Amino acid sequence: MFISFAAFGMLPIIGFVCAGALVPGLSPTQLFYIACVITAINLFGLGAFKARFHDKQYVRSGLETLLLGSACAAVAFYIGRWVAQFAGETELFAQPTMLEVTP
Numbered sequence: 001m002f003i004s005f006a007a008f009g010m011l012p013i014i015g016f017v018c019a020g021a022l023v024p025g026l027s028p029t030q031l032f033y034i035a036c037v038i039t040a041i042n043l044f045g046l047g048a049f050k051a052r053f054h055d056k057q058y059v060r061s062g063l064e065t066l067l068l069g070s071a072c073a074a075v076a077f078y079i080g081r082w083v084a085q086f087a088g089e090t091e092l093f094a095q096p097t098m099l100e101v102t103p
Helices: 002-022 028-053 058-086
Strands: none
Touching: 002 028, 028 058
16 A cells, blocks of 8 residues: 555656656746646546446546545645745745855
């Protein structure tokens, strides 16, 4: 069970990293949207595959998993955004700043 959780949990991250490696000029916002699309496709595919073991239609099961997973991801995203604002971060995708080193 943990292996499947870890494997499907890594798919958005792998999509984010692979898209950044294939097209180096993408902004963090564009990479985020690509990761969202990859995640949606994977959630739908997982739900459709799940229908094979239940008495449901493939499309219905895929859409159920997609909607539930999207709702969970949205809640987690907005909680993370709130925590970042609470911690003093003002931008959604803030770029790390370079620290100046003085001799």
